[in-house]
Amino acid sequence: MKKYIISPELNWYRANMHCHTTVSDGHCTPAEIKEAYKNMGYSIVAYTDHEIIREHNDLTDDTFLAITSSEFSINTAELAFKLPEGGNMEAWRARKTMHLGVYAKDKNNLFHPATDEGTFAWWKSQGRDMTGAECDGYTREYTLESINETVKRLNDHGFLVALNHPNWSLNDMNDYLNIEGLWSLEILNYATERISGAEYCPYIYDHMVRSGKNINLFCNMGDDNHNRGGSFDHSFGGSTIIGASELEYGKVMEALENGNFYCASGKNPPKINSLYVEDNKIKIDCSPATDIFVTGMGRNFRFAPTEGEEITHAEFPLDRQDIMFRVTVRDKYGNNAHTHYYKVEDFITE
Numbered sequence: 366m367k368k369y370i371i372s373p374e375l376n377w378y379r380a381n382m383h384c385h386t387t388v389s390d391g392h393c394t395p396a397e398i399k400e401a402y403k404n405m406g407y408s409i410v411a412y413t414d415h416e417i418i419r420e421h422n423d424l425t426d427d428t429f430l431a432i433t434s435s436e437f438s439i440n441t442a443e444l445a446f447k448l449p450e451g452g453n454m455e456a457w458r459a460r461k462t463m464h465l466g467v468y469a470k471d472k473n474n475l476f477h478p479a480t481d482e483g484t485f486a487w488w489k490s491q492g493r494d495m496t497g498a499e500c501d502g503y504t505r506e507y508t509l510e511s512i513n514e515t516v517k518r519l520n521d522h523g524f525l526v527a528l529n530h531p532n533w534s535l536n537d538m539n540d541y542l543n544i545e546g547l548w549s550l551e552i553l554n555y556a557t558e559r560i561s562g563a564e565y566c567p568y569i570y571d572h573m574v575r576s577g578k579n580i581n582l583f584c585n586m587g588d589d590n591h592n593r594g595g596s597f598d599h600s601f602g603g604s605t606i607i608g609a610s611e612l613e614y615g616k617v618m619e620a621l622e623n624g625n626f627y628c629a630s631g632k633n634p635p636k637i638n639s640l641y642v643e644d645n646k647i648k649i650d651c652s653p654a655t656d657i658f659v660t661g662m663g664r665n666f667r668f669a670p671t672e673g674e675e676i677t678h679a680e681f682p683l684d685r686q687d688i689m690f691r692v693t694v695r696d697k698y699g700n701n702a703h704t705h706y707y708k709v710e711d712f713i714t715e
Contacts, residue, residue, distance in 0.1 A: 366643065367641045367642070367643045368641055368642045368643070368712055369639065369640070369641045370640040370641060370642070370704070370707060371608065371627060371637050371638075371639055371640035371641075371704070372608065372639065372641075373638060373639045375608040375609060375610060376608070376609060376610065376611065376612070377606050377607065377608050378408040378409050378430075378606070378607045378608075378609065378612060378617070379406055379407045379408055379409070379604050379605075379606055380407065380408065380409035380410065380411065380432075380604065380605045380606070380607055381407060381409070381410050381411065381587055381588050381590070381600075381601075381603070381604065381605075382411045382413070382432075382434075382466065382468075382527070382551075382585050382586070382587040382605045383411065383413050383436070383466060383529065383551065383554065383587025383588055383589045383590075383603070384398060384410050384411060384413055384587070384588060384589075384590055385413065385414055385415065385436075385589070385590065385591045386398055386412060386414055388412070388414040388417055388419055388493075389414035389415040389416070389417055390415060390591060391414070391590070391591045391592055392591060392592040392593050392594065392595055393592045393595075395412055395421050395431070396424060398410060398412070398590075398592075399424050399429055399431070401597060401600070402600075402601075403428065403429055405600075405601045405632070407601075407604075408428065408429060408430060408612055409429070409430045409431075409432060409607065409612075409617065410429075410430075410431060410432070411431075411432035411434040411466070411468055411587075412431060412432065412433075412434060413434045413435055413436040413466055413467075413587075414435060414436070415435070415436050415438070416435060416436070416437060416438070416477075416480070416484050416488065417435055417488060417493070417495075417498075418433065418434070418435040418467070418469065418474075418475050418476070418477055418498075419433070419435075419475070420433045420469075420472055420473060420475060421433070422472055422473075425472075425614070427612070428612070429612075430612050430613075430614060430617055432468055432469070432472075432614075432617070432618075433468075433469040433471075433472050433473070433474060433475070434466065434467060434468045434469060435466075435467050435477075436464055436465065436466055436467070436529065437464070437465045437467055437479065437480075437505070437515070437519075438462055438463070438464050438465075438505075439463040439464075439465070439505045439506070439507050439511070439512060439515060440460070440462050440507065441460060441461050441462070441506075441507030442456075442460060443460065443461050443507060444456070444459045444460060444461070445459055445460065445461045445535035445537070446459065446535075459535070460535070461507060461534065461535045461536065461540065462507075462534045462535070463507065463512060463528070463534055463536060463540065464528075464529040464530060464534055465515070465516070465519070465526050465527065465528060465529065466526070466527035466528075466549075466551065466587070467519050467524045467525070467526055467527075468524060468525040468526075468527075468548075468618070468621065469523060469524055469618075470523045470524065470525065470618045470622065471523055472614045474522070474523050474524075475497075475498070475499070476499050476500070476501075476522055477498060477499065477500040477501075478500070478501055478515075478518040478519050478521070478522040478524070479501065479503045479505055479514070479515040479518040479519060480500035480501065480502075480503065480505075481500060481502050481503060481504045482500065482502065483504075484500070485498055485500065501518065503515070503518060509543055509544075512544055513543075513544060513545050513546065516544065516545065516546040516547060517545075517546055520546050525548040525549070525618075525621060525622060526546065526547055526548050527547065527548055527549040527550065527551055527585060528541060528544065528547055528549075528550050528551065529551045529554060529587070529589070530551060530554035530557050530564055530589065531550075531551075531566060531569055532557070532561070532563045532564050532566060533554065533557040533561070533563075533564060538572060541569070541572075541573060542572065542573060542576045542578060543576075543578055544578070544579070545578060547573075547579055547582055548582075548583060548621075548622070549582065549583040549584055549585045550566075550569065550570050550573060550579075550582060550583075550584050550585070551584075551585055551586065551587055551603075552565065552566055552567045552569070552570050552585070552586060552628065552703065553566075553586040553587075553603045553628070553630050554586075554587060554588075554589045554603065555586070555587070555588045555589065555590075555599060555600075555601075555602035555603035555630070556588060556589040556590055556591070556599035557589060558602070558603075559598065559599050559602070560599075565630070565701075567584070567693075567703065570582070570584045570705075571660070574662070574689065574706050575662060580689075582705070582706075583624045583626075583705040584628060584703060584705045585605045585626070585628050586603035586604055586605055586628040586629065586630060586703075587603045587605065588600050588601065588602060588603050589603075601632045602630060602631060602632055603628070603630060604628060604629050604630070604634050605626055605627075605628045606626055606627050606628065606629055606634075606636075606637075606702075607620050607621060607625065607626040608620055608625045608626060609625070624705055627702060627703060627704045627705075628702070628703050629700065629701065629702040629703070630700045630701050630702075631696070631698060631700030634700050634702060635651060635652050635654060635694045635695065635696040635700055635701070635702040636651060636652040636702065637649065637650075637651050637692070637694055637702050637704070638650045638651055638652070640692060640704065642683060642712040642713075645682065645683045645713055645714060646680050646681065646682055646683060647659060647680065647681045647682075647683055647690065647692070648678070648679075648680050649678065649679045649680075649692060649694065650677060650678050651677055651678075651679075651694045651702070652677065652694075652696065653675035653676070653677055653696065653697070654671075654675060654676055654677070654694045654695060654696055655671055655675055655695055655696060655697050656668060656671065656693075656694075656695040657669040657676065657692070657693070657694050657695070658692070658693040658695075659681045659687075659690055659691070659692055660690065660691050660692075660693065661684065661686065661687030661688065661689065661690050662687060662688040662689040662690075662706070663686070663687075663688070665684065665686060665687045665690075667681050669681075675696075675697065683709060683712060683713050684709070685709055685713060687709050688708070688709060689706040689707065689708055689709065690706065690707055690709060691703065691704050691705060691706045691707070692704045
């Protein structure tokens with residue numbers, strides 16, 4: 366009997382889960398983003414403008430879904446590293462920060478948890494209309510206690526919370542390993558990967574799952590596109606592929622909350638057409654791939670022999686010693702499709 370993880374019976378929608386527009390510091394309007402992303406085969410965009418939760422329900426139609434979302438920052442004056450003697454650097458370049466992607470499960474939820482009035486005052490000073498914006502008056506601080514309180518307040522008010530671009534943020538293990546209540550980790554931020562080559566970080570995802578604090582953590586990808594100067598060079602490279610019965614807000618958010626998605630890199634990313642367990646074997650059907658891997662929770666790695674050829678199917682024995690497993694599909698261009706971790710006990714039979 367097949368037990369599907371990625372089922373061909375669902376519709377699979379390509380999404381950008383990290384996007385900035387003229388609502389905050391992006392170049393394009395929300396409507397312009399919709400047009401550009403639809404032209405590239407996307408069905409979903411999460412409009413994660415900085416500190417501002419706005420709905421874009423007017424953009425949603427039968428072929429496109431706008432997710433009500435934002436990106437919240439937690440800043441500090443603390444330096445991530447000590448400059449060598451004689452070294453000079455603008456302080457902001459060396460300061461730690463933490464950016465959280467927040468996604469409303471209810472499309473009309475515009476309340477700003479873990480936010481104080483100072484945030485709204487700053488946006489008003491930038492000419493933004495904050496009429497009707499509500500918050501709980503909480504001031505975020507860069508301490509583990511405050512970070513966890515921020516995530517809790519967001520969760521309690523109906524938001525999924527992702528940790529974004531940990532390398533760009535200069536986060537280290539002491540910052541992220543003990544965060545509680547996260548929904549997902551952004552394992553590829555396409556914009557910062559394009560400018561640094563250092564924001565593809567599945568290894569951080571592995572660290573966080575192995576720590577035990579976030580054993581049920583998912584992983585996603587996003588563009589973080591600002592489209593400065595009208596360029597789309599930093600767009601269309603970090604996708605989250607969501608499986609749902611239909612392109613409807615509640616169904617899509619339920620799929621995200623339950624982990625019914627995978628993520629993929631590249632402007633023409635590799636596809637996982639189906640992933641299932643049958644007779645205690647993990648079986649993958651995919652677009653042409655040069656590598657297919659299974660990663661266990663420990664030093665448990667397996668790969669499909671390809672002899673230099675492209676393959677579209679692979680099978681691996683399910684091993685109790687994996688404890689957890691995730692699958693990676695890589696194409697000849699070096700693009701990767703990733704699943705999150707699954708518990709072996711949910712699929713193995715005697």
